[in-house]
Amino acid sequence: xxxxxxxxxxxxxxxxxxxxxxxxRLVNRQAGVMGYPQLAxxxxxxxxxxxxxxxxxxxxxxxxxxxxxxxxxxxxxxEDLGLARGGRAGRRRAGSGAGLPWAPERxxxxxxxxxxxxxxxxxxxLVGAGAALAAGSTLSSAMHDWLHTDPxxxxxxxxxxxxxxxPGTADPAFEYASHTSSYEATPVGSAEVEALxxxxxxxxxxxxxxxxxxxxxxVVGQLNEVGGMLAYRHPPQLQRRLWGVAANLAVLAGWMSxxxxxxxxAQKYFVIATHAAREGGDRPRAGEALSRAARQMVHLGRPDDxxxxxxxxxxxxxxxxxxxTRAMLCTIxxxxxxxxxxxxxxxxxxxxxxxxxxxDKGDVPPPSWMxxxxxxxxxxxxxxxxxxxxxxxxxxxxxxxxxxxxALRLRAEGRxxxxxxxxxxxxxxxxIADDPEQADRYARLAxxxxxxxxxxxxxxxxxxxxxxxxxxxxYPKVQDLREELRFALPRQARGGRSTKA
Numbered sequence: 001x002x003x004x005x006x007x008x009x010x011x012x013x014x015x016x017x018x019x020x021x022x023x024x025r026l027v028n029r030q031a032g033v034m035g036y037p038q039l040a041x042x043x044x045x046x047x048x049x050x051x052x053x054x055x056x057x058x059x060x061x062x063x064x065x066x067x068x069x070x071x072x073x074x075x076x077x078x079e080d081l082g083l084a085r086g087g088r089a090g091r092r093r094a095g096s097g098a099g100l101p102w103a104p105e106r107x108x109x110x111x112x113x114x115x116x117x118x119x120x121x122x123x124x125x126l127v128g129a130g131a132a133l134a135a136g137s138t139l140s141s142a143m144h145d146w147l148h149t150d151p152x153x154x155x156x157x158x159x160x161x162x163x164x165x166x167p168g169t170a171d172p173a174f175e176y177a178s179h180t181s182s183y184e185a186t187p188v189g190s191a192e193v194e195a196l197x198x199x200x201x202x203x204x205x206x207x208x209x210x211x212x213x214x215x216x217x218x219v220v221g222q223l224n225e226v227g228g229m230l231a232y233r234h235p236p237q238l239q240r241r242l243w244g245v246a247a248n249l250a251v252l253a254g255w256m257s258x259x260x261x262x263x264x265x266a267q268k269y270f271v272i273a274t275h276a277a278r279e280g281g282d283r284p285r286a287g288e289a290l291s292r293a294a295r296q297m298v299h300l301g302r303p304d305d306x307x308x309x310x311x312x313x314x315x316x317x318x319x320x321x322x323x324x325t326r327a328m329l330c331t332i333x334x335x336x337x338x339x340x341x342x343x344x345x346x347x348x349x350x351x352x353x354x355x356x357x358x359x360d361k362g363d364v365p366p367p368s369w370m371x372x373x374x375x376x377x378x379x380x381x382x383x384x385x386x387x388x389x390x391x392x393x394x395x396x397x398x399x400x401x402x403x404x405x406x407a408l409r410l411r412a413e414g415r416x417x418x419x420x421x422x423x424x425x426x427x428x429x430x431x432i433a434d435d436p437e438q439a440d441r442y443a444r445l446a447x448x449x450x451x452x453x454x455x456x457x458x459x460x461x462x463x464x465x466x467x468x469x470x471x472x473x474x475y476p477k478v479q480d481l482r483e484e485l486r487f488a489l490p491r492q493a494r495g496g497r498s499t500k501a
Contacts, residue, residue, distance in 0.1 A: 003053030008082035010050045016071045020046040023067075030063050039063075055083050062113070069117045075265055077114060100142040100271065107275045111246060112227030114268060115220050115253075133267055136297055136305030139290075140312040143274070147286060147316035151278060187232045193241045196226065200248045201368065207256055208372060209416045211455030216256040223249040243280025247273045248369055251289050258296050261456040267293055284325055287317030288369060291332050298332070299457065303339035310336060324366055327356035328373045331381035338389035343396070346389055350382055376410035379403045380418055383425045390432045400429035417453050420446050424461045431468040439468075440477045447488055459489055 013023065021043045031039035036059050048054040055061070061083040068076040078084050079102070102110055199222060206215050226246045234242065254269030270293040277285035290313035297306035310333045317325070330353035337345040357378050386400035404426035411419050423446035430439035443465060450458055466485045472478040 003055075006050050006053045006082040008080060012068055012072070012076065012081060013050060016068060018071075026067055027060060027063050030067055031059065034059065034063060034066070036063075049083075053082075065113065065117065066120075069120065075114055075117045075121065075268065077110070077117075077268075100139065101146040101275060107272075107279050108227050108230035108246075111230070111250070111272050111276065112224060114272065115224035115227060118220050118253075118265065119217065119224060133264055133297075133300070133302075136294070136302070136308035139271070139293070140308045144312055144316070147274070147278065147283070147312065150281065150283075187234060188229050188238075188242070190238060190241075193238060193245065196222070196245045197241070197368070200245060200252070203249075203252055204372065205414060207252060207259070208418065209414050211256075211259050211417055211453035211458070216253065216260065219249055219253045219256060223253055240280045240282075243276050244282060244285070247277035247280060247282065247285050247289065250276055251292060251369065254289075255292060258292075258299075259455045259457050263296065263300065266296060270296070282367075283316060283318035284321040285367065285369060287313040287321065287329065288325065290316070291329050294332050294336065298336050298339055299460065301339070303336040306336035306339075307333065322364060322366060322370070323356040323360040324373065325370055327353040327360070327378065328370070328381075330356065331378065331385065334385045335381065335388060338385040338392075341389070341392040343389055343393055346385055350385060353378065353382075374410070374412070376407045376412065376415070377418070379407035379410065380422055380425070383407055383422065383429070387425045387429045387432075390429060394432050397429040397433035401426055401433070404429065416449055417455055417458065420450055420453065420458050421461060424458070424465050428461075428465045428468055431465070431472070436472040436475055436478055439472075440481050443469075443481055443485070447484060450488060462489060 016023075018026070024041045024043050024046050027041045027046075028039055031037070031041075039060070041056075041060065045054075045056065049056060056064075061078045061081065064081055064083065065076055065078055068081065079100075084102070203215055203219050203222075223246065226242060226249060230239075230242055230246060233239070250269045250273035254266045254273060257263075257266035257269060270289050273289035273292075274286045277283070277289055290309050294306040294309035294313060297303070297309065310329065314326070314329050314333070317329070330349050334346045334349035334353065337349060357375070380403070383400050383403035386396045386403060390397040390400055404422050407422045408419065408426070411422065423442050427439045427442035427446060430436070430442060446462070446465075450462065462485060466482065466489070469478050469482050469485070473482060
């Protein structure tokens with residue numbers, strides 16, 4: 001029975017620029033490198049994959065993942081290729097979000113495959129920014145029912161996939177990232193998991209201080225290791241902790257990817273984090289992971305997508321979500337409302353955030369992933385929301401200034417990137433409020449340390465501030481500031497797209 005054309009595979013094939021015969025030869029050659037010398041693919045089979053939706057047998061989908069990933073310079077998954085089993089052939093465009101959520105037993109495998117390909121791209125100097133982002137409505141529709149139910153208890157395999165493989169040896173699926181060396185997953189104990197949990201804190205602190213660029217590959221590599229560990233069946237409590245580590249690392253990998261402009265890669269990590277958190281029974285963590293994807297959407301000028309994701313993040317977090325976590329979710333929703341020009345909705349949601357934050361008595365210790373959201377962050381997000389809304393109503397600029405000042409007074413040591421964002425929000429609000437003297441002062445404070453971070457998001461916000469300086473270009477101080485801003489912005493960021501951030 002014909003499944004219909006696989007347009008996702010056809011689209012990527014067209015982008016890659018191969019002929020069908022060339023792809024068949026590459027599949028056979030790559031399969032040999034990955035340990036499958038007996039594989040024999042020809043032109044007619046390649047044609048059937050695209051024209052009739054035929055799904056090739058394993059290991060061909062994994063081979064195609066590796067080939068398209070290397071060719072296109074970004075991570076391409078089985079789902080992107082429309083080759084996931086158990087569903088219809090790909091009829092949507094690549095990046096549509098089809099294939100979500102994947103089967104529970106696939107989470108560790110997807111995690112390991114994706115991080116392996118991401119590392120391969122890094123190693124070969126390729127840039128992974130060419131894919132399309134899935135729409136927020138697509139993600140929320142696909143994941144709504146799944147996120148609102150708890151994972152059913154089920155047996156776990158000792159190691160994943162191949163029952164003929166000797167226990168303790170690597171699955172060939174783990175080999176394609178290096179094409180030469182195998183990865184051997186091993187069971188771990190509580191001491192190893194505790195060390196992994198500490199490493200998450202180190203990475204998180206580094207990201208907050210310096211941005212995502214310098215440590216992203218280390219986080220991805222650590223996540224890849226954890227994916228291998230999750231292929232084993234550990235005692236339930238240990239397995240839940242491992243899933244927690246995976247969720248935390250995946251959120252960090254996504255946030256760091258977003259921070260350096262790898263947007264489709266970032267979104268995939270946020271989705272992986274959501275799956276991992278749910279596997280570990282931590283629905284509040286799953287909601288927070290989705291909220292990161294929503295923040296990404298607002299930054300990219302897609303507030304409607306962000307609101308779709310926030311609706312799922314808030315409803316799917318469950319009853320165990322602490323007031324402070326719910327307050328954080330509200331600030332993101334308010335930012336999206338501000339970007340849409342919905343001042344009434346923004347003020348109502350920010351008021352809810354303040355009430356929830358005040359209601360948190362601290363009698364229940366916050367999870368590690370919430371410790372970065374403190375009172376300074378609350379005011380920082382309020383400043384960002386009001387500054388964003390001030391583009392629609394300049395009268396909101398004074399409230400943005402007030403919250404930014406409060407955030408700066410409260411900022412703890414080691415939060416350098418957040419401090420830069422506060423200064424940029426404050427300077428931008430001053431420009432909107434027709435106070436170029438104060439704006440110049442705060443803009444220069446942002447410039448003092450911006451060179452010490454590796455965050456494209458700071459450059460995006462700096463570029464938005466530069467746009468606001470245009471109406472004051474005749475002021476001598478602002479003329480000098482504009483020149484300094486042009487010098488500070490990396491060349492690729494100077495003429496890039498505009499974002500309301």
